[in-house]
Amino acid sequence: MKISKSMIAKIILGGVCLVGIGCTDRTLSSADGVLDQTKQNGSEIVVPHNERLFLSTDKKWINEEGHQSDLIRLQWTADRAKPAIAWADENGKDKTAIISHDKANNPEQHDHKHLSFETTMSPDGQYADQLFTRLEIPYDMDVSEIRTQSSNFNVMNGILRVAGETGSNRDLQFSVAGEDNKTTPRWAVRADSTKEKGGNTGSDLQFVRYGDDGEVVDSPLTMQRSDGNVGIGTDEPDTKLDVNGDKLRIREKHTPKSSTEPCSQGQMAWDDQYVYVCVAQDNWKRTELSSW
Template sequence: MKLKKLAVTVILGGVCLLGAGCAEQSQGGKTTLGQAVQNGNDIMIPHNDRLNLSTDKKWIEQEGHQSDLIRLQWTAERAKPAIVWVDEAGKNKTAIISHDKANNPEQHDHKHISFETTMSPTGQYANQLFTRLEIPFDTDISEIRTHSSNFNVMSGVLRVAGEKGSNRDIELSVSGKENETTPRWVMRADSSQESGDNTGSNLQFIRYDDHGKVVDSPLSIQRTNGNIGIGTNDPDTKLDINGDKLRIREKYTPASSSSACSQGQMAWDDDHVYVCVAENNWKRTELSSW
């Protein structure tokens, strides 16, 4: 196919970038990019040349968004303007796409910007672009989602931050229709006030029922002293159990009262309960039926 030279000259900041006659133009010691060509619907900048855009304008809506040097617009409700990267054979590999409605009218409106990469060349959807990250628009709180993606933090920090007196949650949920989710578990730094001496912002594990309603907080840890509560959010000892039973599943019989042990260890067998009262010093009490 014969490539057609463009008849339009593009000038930015007084410097000729594209179009007929650019090869002869220069300004301020800058050389021009040369002539762009048109190949069908494509405008092609000469190979290895760059299009360099810059601005000193603020983003001001009343003045026409002067800082948006590249503007992609959809002019039909299911159009999908995109920036796409292709390999040496011209096949799509990655893309950034923003659009309103899904291709399939039966699907919910997408209303997001998405980052897409191809699926495995040996998988069920070989080489198809697939959404890995999507960020919705037209919403006060944007529910950012990933798909078929693992998120790794390498030599860094995964952080959930918030104001003092607010809950900071990591939620484990089940997904439903139209990207709805229902919580099952939450790990939370709670909203208890920080009043000094390491108080407040205690750690809780919260469980939810099948309908996403809070059931209780079966495990909590106080930040001020490290006390652990099971069934209570206000433990006053290192281990505080709000229940009427404590179970040690396996029986154990020390060979003698001087068998190896650490102070505070407990054990039982069919006849006795054993307590290690000092290093390598067991004592026991006899069990009886009633």
């Protein structure tokens, strides 16, 4: 279809022209200078250097009326087509792009079905200057599994937040990647679903472990928000450290040089003959060990 200057003018001046709806005419006087210089170069419409397109609308997004707020609409007409918006450097080489497509170039790969943000690889690397997907936002799903690839995520002078309603789990999960972007969880740091009832209760912090099948095994470590109690093997610690097990281990032996060796109340130590307990500042007591 040949694009006329009047159609370009409607774009420049903020007019909306949609298939099946028609266009609203507006004065072209302010765009005449640009239109006189606009030319068609092969399959491209070329706007004069340093001029720009200005799009505006007061229409809502209404499907039945043709999405009137679609000022720019990119459509693929073949199943492996990839409509894109690309940015090029002064030499005309693509550096960044936003692309949406349904299927991969390689028919053997799984369907992509995503919007991707792409930037070039290192100019002196294995895939020099090739556009590579850094961020994927899938479509056709109720919960979109957003992914990054070969990217680090930094929060500078801000907050990385995992939010949710009280009574829901909020997880930071560590998983194993498999085929077709499938993942299987191994660990999670979780603010759990314990409901908040005031008095700093609820939303306790847990470390959750998963089995090889990706199912939860248990929560080996829990920290209560209400009082800071720490539970190992228990979700309901009732002391500062509550261990649900039948052994504690201090691997290294230590023999205080004297009963007044510097120590802090509550410290413990052992050697081949005694168990030592610091009962007050710089005050050790001991009890002798015997065999049976």
